[in-house]
Amino acid sequence: MPSTDRYSAPAIGAHWIIALLILVAWPLGVYMHELPLSPYKLKLYSYHKWIGITVLLLFVVRIAVRTLMPPPAPLPAPAWQHKIATATHHLLYLLMFLVPLTGWLMSSAKGFQTVYFGVLPLPDLVGKDKELGDLLKEVHESLNWLLFVLVGLHVAGALKHHIIDRDATLRRMLPFGK
């Protein structure tokens, strides 16, 4: 199979690293916010934020990669499936940007600056503002539920192609596939 049928190595790398980070940050976010205040909670919040900022950075890398090394053409499938796949991918890209961004803004609005890995302070793009902080929390949460649904749809689609259609849709994104 010619190599152009696969995603580029950087695209595959970015995809799976981001996937892994989301799979860690998402349940961490759900778990940590109910905890009583403790050093443990402060640490988890920091880890969650650092992961989120990493996703945001990788998102930028990924967009650059996608521009420089366009993805392979979609495999044959009914037009409505292509439409849903494209829409899902676009929304996933949008959320890879918006979810970390709203988390970062929420942090600033709640009066806790984000300091990447405890050493690199990120600018507070909004000032401390309780109402804005509460609003951004709602937005961050809602976007995450949307992300949850879309990731589910994305995984279901990939598995359907792999198991039912037995095509290369999933394989061409796998790190060690041929």
Added chain:
Amino acid sequence: MKLQLIALPAAALLLAGTAHAVEFKQVDAAKSSLAFNTKQMGVPVPGSFKKFSTQIAFDPAKPTAASTTLDIDLASIDAGSKDANDEVVGKQWFNVKAFPTARFVSTGVKALGGNRFEALGKMTIKGQTRDVVAPFTFKQDGANGVFDGAFVLKRMDYNIGEGPWSDFSAVANEIEIKFHVVATPAAATAKK
């Protein structure tokens, strides 16, 4: 001519300065503030105490004779969020039920040259008393005397944040305290 223009008011100011060697005694609580900075996971988090009372006696002509007493209502803390405010009044932190106030009593003032000074004194928080050195500046602003200073306090010297909170990687031991005190001459002296 130009020189005169400057020299005259300058001389007048100088004269005024020596003629009324006032002692600043009346603290304007509304204009004064007591703030602090903590570091949580490397993140600077500011806070403040809303209620505190200060007794002060400071004569710029005799700074070394100055004295001050500061009482802080610890329950009036704003530590950055409601969660934090609820937490820090508790037993592991300030334990405000048993120790509602913190107190600083000066034992002396050193002149460091210019408008810079150093207040020496004893800080008592949560039953622990420690020596504190607080550098500050003094400037006259109209009828007001304005004191600005900052010093670093190690929270564990006072057992603030015990148990799991003694983990400095989560909340640093060093707490920066910043004070801004505005005082006027005592009512009796002001009338002169």
